Amino acid sequence: MGKNVQETMTSPLVWHPQTPAEAWHLKQTHGMDGVYISGGTLLRTHWESGSAAMPKHLIDLSAVKGLNEMRVGETGLLIGGQMSLQACRTNDFLLCHFPMVTEAIRGIAAPSIRQLATIGGNVASHIGDSLPALLAYDAEVIWFNGTAEQRDMLADWLRFANDSSHGMERLLLGIQLPFYGQSEAGEDDADSEQAAVSKIRRFCAYHKVGRREAFTPSVVTGAINGALSNTGIVKEIRIALGGGQTIPLRLEDLEKELTGEAVDPKLLQHAYNRILQLYEPREDLFASAGYRKKTAANVIVSELWKAARNEAQTGGGSVCS
Numbered sequence: 001m002g003k004n005v006q007e008t009m010t011s012p013l014v015w016h017p018q019t020p021a022e023a024w025h026l027k028q029t030h031g032m033d034g035v036y037i038s039g040g041t042l043l044r045t046h047w048e049s050g051s052a053a054m055p056k057h058l059i060d061l062s063a064v065k066g067l068n069e070m071r072v073g074e075t076g077l078l079i080g081g082q083m084s085l086q087a088c089r090t091n092d093f094l095l096c097h098f099p100m101v102t103e104a105i106r107g108i109a110a111p112s113i114r115q116l117a118t119i120g121g122n123v124a125s126h127i128g129d130s131l132p133a134l135l136a137y138d139a140e141v142i143w144f145n146g147t148a149e150q151r152d153m154l155a156d157w158l159r160f161a162n163d164s165s166h167g168m169e170r171l172l173l174g175i176q177l178p179f180y181g182q183s184e185a186g187e188d189d190a191d192s193e194q195a196a197v198s199k200i201r202r203f204c205a206y207h208k209v210g211r212r213e214a215f216t217p218s219v220v221t222g223a224i225n226g227a228l229s230n231t232g233i234v235k236e237i238r239i240a241l242g243g244g245q246t247i248p249l250r251l252e253d254l255e256k257e258l259t260g261e262a263v264d265p266k267l268l269q270h271a272y273n274r275i276l277q278l279y280e281p282r283e284d285l286f287a288s289a290g291y292r293k294k295t296a297a298n299v300i301v302s303e304l305w306k307a308a309r310n311e312a313q314t315g316g317g318s319v320c321s
Protein backbone atom coordinates (compact mmCIF):
# COMPACT_ATOMS: atom_id res chain seq x y z
CA MET A 1 0.00 0.00 0.00
CA GLY A 2 1.29 3.50 -0.76
CA LYS A 3 1.27 6.74 1.19
CA ASN A 4 1.99 10.30 0.21
CA VAL A 5 4.67 12.59 1.62
CA GLN A 6 3.57 14.61 4.64
CA GLU A 7 4.05 18.18 3.45
CA THR A 8 3.27 20.13 6.58
CA MET A 9 2.70 19.27 10.20
CA THR A 10 -1.06 19.79 9.77
CA SER A 11 -1.58 17.80 6.55
CA PRO A 12 -2.81 14.27 7.07
CA LEU A 13 -0.97 11.26 5.78
CA VAL A 14 -3.07 9.70 3.02
CA TRP A 15 -2.91 5.93 2.74
CA HIS A 16 -3.99 4.04 -0.38
CA PRO A 17 -4.77 0.45 0.59
CA GLN A 18 -5.43 -2.01 -2.26
CA THR A 19 -7.49 -4.54 -0.33
CA PRO A 20 -10.14 -4.45 2.43
CA ALA A 21 -7.70 -6.24 4.73
CA GLU A 22 -5.07 -3.53 4.23
CA ALA A 23 -7.62 -0.79 4.85
CA TRP A 24 -8.94 -2.49 7.95
CA HIS A 25 -5.40 -3.04 9.27
CA LEU A 26 -4.63 0.68 8.84
CA LYS A 27 -7.73 1.60 10.78
CA GLN A 28 -6.77 -0.77 13.59
CA THR A 29 -3.25 0.67 13.63
CA HIS A 30 -4.27 4.33 13.76
CA GLY A 31 -7.50 4.04 15.73
CA MET A 32 -9.20 7.39 16.29
CA ASP A 33 -6.37 9.13 14.38
CA GLY A 34 -7.32 7.29 11.18
CA VAL A 35 -10.46 7.92 9.13
CA TYR A 36 -11.81 6.03 6.11
CA ILE A 37 -12.39 8.35 3.19
CA SER A 38 -14.28 7.63 -0.04
CA GLY A 39 -15.27 10.73 -2.04
CA GLY A 40 -14.48 13.00 0.91
CA THR A 41 -17.44 15.27 0.11
CA LEU A 42 -19.09 14.89 3.50
CA LEU A 43 -15.89 14.71 5.51
CA ARG A 44 -14.62 17.97 4.09
CA THR A 45 -17.77 19.78 5.23
CA HIS A 46 -16.91 18.70 8.78
CA TRP A 47 -13.35 19.99 8.54
CA GLU A 48 -14.34 23.19 6.78
CA SER A 49 -17.08 24.00 9.30
CA GLY A 50 -14.76 23.19 12.21
CA SER A 51 -17.14 20.51 13.57
CA ALA A 52 -14.33 17.91 13.30
CA ALA A 53 -10.56 18.20 13.30
CA MET A 54 -8.56 17.03 10.30
CA PRO A 55 -7.44 13.51 11.18
CA LYS A 56 -3.76 12.55 11.17
CA HIS A 57 -4.35 9.65 8.78
CA LEU A 58 -6.77 9.39 5.87
CA ILE A 59 -7.43 5.86 4.66
CA ASP A 60 -8.44 6.43 1.04
CA LEU A 61 -10.68 3.58 -0.13
CA SER A 62 -10.80 4.53 -3.80
CA ALA A 63 -8.01 2.10 -4.79
CA VAL A 64 -9.50 -0.92 -3.02
CA LYS A 65 -10.15 -3.40 -5.79
CA GLY A 66 -13.62 -4.62 -6.73
CA LEU A 67 -15.65 -1.95 -4.93
CA ASN A 68 -16.34 0.28 -7.90
CA GLU A 69 -18.81 -1.88 -9.80
CA MET A 70 -22.41 -3.08 -9.86
CA ARG A 71 -23.13 -6.80 -10.21
CA VAL A 72 -26.41 -8.56 -10.87
CA GLY A 73 -26.63 -11.78 -8.89
CA GLU A 74 -29.35 -14.41 -8.68
CA THR A 75 -30.83 -12.97 -5.53
CA GLY A 76 -30.10 -9.30 -5.86
CA LEU A 77 -28.15 -6.34 -7.14
CA LEU A 78 -24.78 -5.71 -5.52
CA ILE A 79 -23.62 -2.09 -5.55
CA GLY A 80 -19.95 -1.56 -4.72
CA GLY A 81 -19.44 1.04 -2.02
CA GLN A 82 -16.99 3.04 -4.15
CA MET A 83 -19.47 3.62 -6.98
CA SER A 84 -20.04 7.31 -7.43
CA LEU A 85 -23.53 8.68 -6.94
CA GLN A 86 -23.41 9.83 -10.55
CA ALA A 87 -22.64 6.31 -11.82
CA CYS A 88 -25.54 4.98 -9.73
CA ARG A 89 -27.87 7.72 -10.88
CA THR A 90 -27.27 6.98 -14.57
CA ASN A 91 -27.47 3.19 -14.23
CA ASP A 92 -30.48 1.89 -16.18
CA PHE A 93 -30.73 -1.40 -14.29
CA LEU A 94 -30.93 0.42 -10.97
CA LEU A 95 -33.55 2.78 -12.35
CA CYS A 96 -35.61 -0.09 -13.73
CA HIS A 97 -35.59 -2.32 -10.64
CA PHE A 98 -35.03 0.08 -7.74
CA PRO A 99 -36.34 3.45 -8.96
CA MET A 100 -36.55 4.98 -5.49
CA VAL A 101 -32.75 4.71 -5.11
CA THR A 102 -32.23 6.54 -8.40
CA GLU A 103 -34.76 9.14 -7.33
CA ALA A 104 -33.08 9.61 -3.94
CA ILE A 105 -29.64 10.04 -5.54
CA ARG A 106 -31.05 12.54 -8.04
CA GLY A 107 -31.83 14.84 -5.11
CA ILE A 108 -28.42 14.61 -3.42
CA ALA A 109 -26.17 17.68 -3.69
CA ALA A 110 -25.25 18.82 -7.23
CA PRO A 111 -23.82 17.02 -10.29
CA SER A 112 -20.21 18.03 -9.57
CA ILE A 113 -20.44 16.62 -6.03
CA ARG A 114 -22.18 13.45 -7.21
CA GLN A 115 -19.19 12.75 -9.47
CA LEU A 116 -16.96 12.43 -6.38
CA ALA A 117 -19.40 11.30 -3.71
CA THR A 118 -19.96 7.58 -3.32
CA ILE A 119 -22.96 5.46 -2.36
CA GLY A 120 -20.76 3.85 0.31
CA GLY A 121 -19.98 7.23 1.86
CA ASN A 122 -23.66 8.13 1.79
CA VAL A 123 -24.60 4.93 3.62
CA ALA A 124 -21.64 4.95 6.03
CA SER A 125 -22.49 8.52 7.07
CA HIS A 126 -25.66 7.03 8.62
CA ILE A 127 -27.68 10.09 7.55
CA GLY A 128 -27.42 10.06 3.75
CA ASP A 129 -30.55 10.75 1.76
CA SER A 130 -30.30 7.43 -0.08
CA LEU A 131 -30.92 5.51 3.14
CA PRO A 132 -34.75 5.57 3.36
CA ALA A 133 -34.99 4.33 -0.24
CA LEU A 134 -32.51 1.53 0.47
CA LEU A 135 -34.33 0.63 3.68
CA ALA A 136 -37.66 0.42 1.88
CA TYR A 137 -36.11 -2.18 -0.47
CA ASP A 138 -34.85 -4.27 2.48
CA ALA A 139 -31.20 -3.58 1.59
CA GLU A 140 -28.33 -5.44 3.20
CA VAL A 141 -24.88 -4.00 3.88
CA ILE A 142 -21.74 -6.02 3.24
CA TRP A 143 -18.82 -5.10 5.45
CA PHE A 144 -15.38 -6.41 6.34
CA ASN A 145 -14.83 -7.55 9.91
CA GLY A 146 -11.04 -7.98 9.74
CA THR A 147 -11.05 -11.51 8.44
CA ALA A 148 -14.14 -11.99 6.31
CA GLU A 149 -17.07 -10.29 4.63
CA GLN A 150 -20.14 -10.04 6.79
CA ARG A 151 -23.74 -9.19 5.92
CA ASP A 152 -26.29 -7.33 7.97
CA MET A 153 -29.65 -5.85 7.24
CA LEU A 154 -29.18 -2.13 6.65
CA ALA A 155 -31.88 -1.50 9.27
CA ASP A 156 -29.72 -3.27 11.89
CA TRP A 157 -26.55 -1.48 10.77
CA LEU A 158 -28.34 1.83 11.35
CA ARG A 159 -29.88 0.73 14.64
CA PHE A 160 -26.37 0.31 16.05
CA ALA A 161 -24.95 3.42 14.39
CA ASN A 162 -24.40 5.21 17.68
CA ASP A 163 -22.91 2.18 19.42
CA SER A 164 -19.13 2.65 19.24
CA SER A 165 -18.57 -1.10 19.54
CA HIS A 166 -20.50 -1.54 16.27
CA GLY A 167 -20.72 1.63 14.25
CA MET A 168 -17.72 3.64 13.29
CA GLU A 169 -15.06 0.95 12.93
CA ARG A 170 -16.79 -1.06 10.25
CA LEU A 171 -15.47 -1.01 6.70
CA LEU A 172 -18.39 -0.95 4.28
CA LEU A 173 -17.80 -2.87 1.05
CA GLY A 174 -21.15 -2.67 -0.66
CA ILE A 175 -24.91 -2.75 -0.55
CA GLN A 176 -27.14 -5.59 -1.75
CA LEU A 177 -30.68 -4.94 -2.94
CA PRO A 178 -32.77 -8.13 -2.98
CA PHE A 179 -34.96 -8.96 -5.95
CA TYR A 180 -37.61 -10.74 -3.94
CA GLY A 181 -39.38 -7.54 -3.01
CA GLN A 182 -39.73 -6.86 -6.71
CA SER A 183 -41.89 -9.91 -7.38
CA GLU A 184 -45.50 -10.07 -6.40
CA ALA A 185 -46.05 -10.37 -2.68
CA GLY A 186 -45.04 -13.87 -1.74
CA GLU A 187 -45.40 -15.18 -5.30
CA ASP A 188 -42.31 -16.52 -7.03
CA ASP A 189 -43.90 -19.35 -8.95
CA ALA A 190 -43.81 -18.49 -12.67
CA ASP A 191 -47.14 -20.24 -13.35
CA SER A 192 -48.96 -18.24 -10.75
CA GLU A 193 -47.31 -14.99 -11.75
CA GLN A 194 -49.94 -14.00 -14.29
CA ALA A 195 -52.74 -14.63 -11.84
CA ALA A 196 -50.92 -12.70 -9.12
CA VAL A 197 -50.35 -9.71 -11.38
CA SER A 198 -54.09 -9.30 -11.77
CA LYS A 199 -54.64 -9.48 -8.01
CA ILE A 200 -51.71 -7.52 -6.60
CA ARG A 201 -50.68 -3.95 -7.31
CA ARG A 202 -47.18 -2.84 -6.30
CA PHE A 203 -46.43 0.77 -5.50
CA CYS A 204 -43.49 2.77 -4.22
CA ALA A 205 -42.57 6.40 -3.70
CA TYR A 206 -39.60 8.35 -2.37
CA HIS A 207 -39.73 11.99 -1.29
CA LYS A 208 -37.13 14.42 -0.07
CA VAL A 209 -38.56 17.54 1.50
CA GLY A 210 -36.10 20.39 1.82
CA ARG A 211 -36.26 24.10 2.36
CA ARG A 212 -36.14 24.71 -1.38
CA GLU A 213 -36.74 22.66 -4.52
CA ALA A 214 -33.16 21.56 -5.32
CA PHE A 215 -29.59 21.53 -3.93
CA THR A 216 -30.88 21.58 -0.40
CA PRO A 217 -30.31 19.61 2.79
CA SER A 218 -33.23 17.39 3.65
CA VAL A 219 -35.78 18.25 6.30
CA VAL A 220 -37.56 14.91 5.85
CA THR A 221 -36.81 11.96 3.59
CA GLY A 222 -39.41 9.23 3.28
CA ALA A 223 -39.90 6.05 1.28
CA ILE A 224 -42.85 3.70 1.01
CA ASN A 225 -42.85 0.39 -0.87
CA GLY A 226 -45.72 -2.05 -0.83
CA ALA A 227 -48.39 -4.10 -2.50
CA LEU A 228 -52.19 -3.88 -2.42
CA SER A 229 -54.79 -6.42 -3.41
CA ASN A 230 -57.34 -5.39 -6.00
CA THR A 231 -59.78 -4.82 -3.13
CA GLY A 232 -57.40 -2.34 -1.47
CA ILE A 233 -56.01 -4.64 1.23
CA VAL A 234 -52.38 -4.00 2.20
CA LYS A 235 -50.52 -7.22 1.34
CA GLU A 236 -47.06 -5.95 2.29
CA ILE A 237 -45.56 -2.58 3.13
CA ARG A 238 -42.25 -1.01 4.11
CA ILE A 239 -42.04 2.55 5.38
CA ALA A 240 -38.75 4.34 6.09
CA LEU A 241 -38.13 7.87 7.32
CA GLY A 242 -35.05 10.01 7.83
CA GLY A 243 -33.94 13.54 6.99
CA GLY A 244 -31.51 16.14 8.31
CA GLN A 245 -29.32 14.68 11.05
CA THR A 246 -31.84 11.94 11.87
CA ILE A 247 -30.60 8.37 11.46
CA PRO A 248 -33.27 6.80 9.21
CA LEU A 249 -35.38 3.91 10.42
CA ARG A 250 -38.12 1.55 9.30
CA LEU A 251 -41.51 1.97 11.00
CA GLU A 252 -41.89 -1.75 11.55
CA ASP A 253 -44.68 -1.54 14.13
CA LEU A 254 -46.79 0.53 11.77
CA GLU A 255 -45.99 -1.79 8.87
CA LYS A 256 -47.41 -4.72 10.88
CA GLU A 257 -50.48 -2.72 11.87
CA LEU A 258 -51.24 -1.83 8.24
CA THR A 259 -50.68 -5.28 6.75
CA GLY A 260 -53.94 -7.12 6.09
CA GLU A 261 -56.04 -3.97 6.50
CA ALA A 262 -58.11 -2.15 3.89
CA VAL A 263 -56.91 1.33 2.98
CA ASP A 264 -59.77 3.56 4.06
CA PRO A 265 -60.00 6.95 5.83
CA LYS A 266 -59.79 5.27 9.27
CA LEU A 267 -56.60 3.43 8.36
CA LEU A 268 -55.05 6.56 6.86
CA GLN A 269 -55.81 8.49 10.07
CA HIS A 270 -54.28 5.67 12.10
CA ALA A 271 -51.12 5.74 9.94
CA TYR A 272 -50.87 9.51 10.34
CA ASN A 273 -51.16 9.36 14.14
CA ARG A 274 -48.69 6.50 14.44
CA ILE A 275 -46.06 8.29 12.33
CA LEU A 276 -46.30 11.25 14.71
CA GLN A 277 -45.59 8.78 17.56
CA LEU A 278 -42.95 6.55 15.98
CA TYR A 279 -40.78 8.93 13.95
CA GLU A 280 -38.41 10.83 16.22
CA PRO A 281 -36.54 13.36 14.09
CA ARG A 282 -33.71 15.51 15.36
CA GLU A 283 -34.57 19.18 15.26
CA ASP A 284 -32.29 22.05 14.36
CA LEU A 285 -32.50 25.82 13.90
CA PHE A 286 -34.39 25.42 10.63
CA ALA A 287 -37.13 22.91 11.45
CA SER A 288 -38.64 21.69 14.71
CA ALA A 289 -39.24 18.02 15.45
CA GLY A 290 -43.00 18.71 15.35
CA TYR A 291 -42.81 20.20 11.86
CA ARG A 292 -40.75 17.25 10.62
CA LYS A 293 -43.19 14.74 12.12
CA LYS A 294 -46.21 16.34 10.44
CA THR A 295 -44.35 16.60 7.13
CA ALA A 296 -43.38 12.94 7.28
CA ALA A 297 -46.91 11.86 8.16
CA ASN A 298 -48.35 13.90 5.28
CA VAL A 299 -45.83 12.51 2.79
CA ILE A 300 -46.38 8.86 3.68
CA VAL A 301 -50.14 8.97 4.17
CA SER A 302 -50.71 10.83 0.92
CA GLU A 303 -48.68 8.19 -0.94
CA LEU A 304 -50.69 5.39 0.67
CA TRP A 305 -53.88 7.16 -0.36
CA LYS A 306 -52.59 7.58 -3.91
CA ALA A 307 -51.61 3.90 -4.00
CA ALA A 308 -55.13 2.94 -3.03
CA ARG A 309 -56.33 5.13 -5.91
CA ASN A 310 -53.68 3.58 -8.17
CA GLU A 311 -51.75 6.84 -8.57
CA ALA A 312 -48.47 5.96 -6.84
CA GLN A 313 -45.22 7.39 -8.19
CA THR A 314 -41.55 7.18 -7.26
CA GLY A 315 -41.64 10.93 -6.61
CA GLY A 316 -40.42 13.45 -9.13
CA GLY A 317 -42.85 12.18 -11.69
CA SER A 318 -41.57 8.81 -12.91
CA VAL A 319 -44.10 6.04 -12.55
CA CYS A 320 -42.82 3.05 -10.55
CA SER A 321 -43.26 -0.22 -12.40
Ligand SMILES: Cc1cc2nc3c(=O)[nH]c(=O)nc-3n(C[C@H](O)[C@H](O)[C@H](O)COP(=O)(O)OP(=O)(O)OC[C@H]3O[C@@H](n4cnc5c(N)ncnc54)[C@H](O)[C@@H]3O)c2cc1C
Binds near residue numbers: 043107
Ligand atom coordinates in the same frame (compact mmCIF):
# COMPACT_ATOMS: atom_id res chain seq x y z
C1 LIG B 1 -22.57 21.01 -1.03
C2 LIG B 1 -22.92 19.64 -0.50
C3 LIG B 1 -24.22 19.21 -0.57
C4 LIG B 1 -24.56 17.95 -0.08
N1 LIG B 1 -25.87 17.56 -0.18
C5 LIG B 1 -26.21 16.33 0.27
C6 LIG B 1 -27.57 15.89 0.17
O1 LIG B 1 -28.44 16.58 -0.37
N2 LIG B 1 -27.87 14.65 0.66
C7 LIG B 1 -26.93 13.83 1.22
O2 LIG B 1 -27.26 12.71 1.62
N3 LIG B 1 -25.65 14.22 1.33
C8 LIG B 1 -25.27 15.45 0.88
N4 LIG B 1 -23.97 15.85 1.00
C9 LIG B 1 -23.02 14.99 1.70
C10 LIG B 1 -22.22 14.03 0.81
O3 LIG B 1 -21.88 14.59 -0.43
C11 LIG B 1 -22.92 12.70 0.54
O4 LIG B 1 -23.47 12.17 1.73
C12 LIG B 1 -21.98 11.67 -0.10
O5 LIG B 1 -22.71 10.55 -0.57
C13 LIG B 1 -20.91 11.16 0.86
O6 LIG B 1 -20.08 10.26 0.14
P1 LIG B 1 -18.51 10.40 0.14
O7 LIG B 1 -17.99 9.28 -0.69
O8 LIG B 1 -18.05 11.75 -0.26
O9 LIG B 1 -18.23 10.15 1.69
P2 LIG B 1 -17.00 10.62 2.58
O10 LIG B 1 -17.09 12.08 2.83
O11 LIG B 1 -15.72 10.09 2.03
O12 LIG B 1 -17.32 9.80 3.92
C14 LIG B 1 -18.51 10.02 4.65
C15 LIG B 1 -18.43 9.23 5.98
O13 LIG B 1 -18.46 7.84 5.74
C16 LIG B 1 -17.25 7.20 6.19
N5 LIG B 1 -16.94 6.23 5.14
C17 LIG B 1 -16.83 6.48 3.82
N6 LIG B 1 -16.68 5.34 3.14
C18 LIG B 1 -16.70 4.33 4.06
C19 LIG B 1 -16.61 2.92 3.99
N7 LIG B 1 -16.50 2.28 2.80
N8 LIG B 1 -16.68 2.19 5.13
C20 LIG B 1 -16.82 2.81 6.34
N9 LIG B 1 -16.91 4.15 6.47
C21 LIG B 1 -16.86 4.90 5.35
C22 LIG B 1 -16.23 8.31 6.34
O14 LIG B 1 -15.25 8.01 7.32
C23 LIG B 1 -17.15 9.45 6.77
O15 LIG B 1 -17.46 9.33 8.13
C24 LIG B 1 -23.58 17.11 0.50
C25 LIG B 1 -22.25 17.54 0.53
C26 LIG B 1 -21.91 18.80 0.05
C27 LIG B 1 -20.49 19.23 0.10
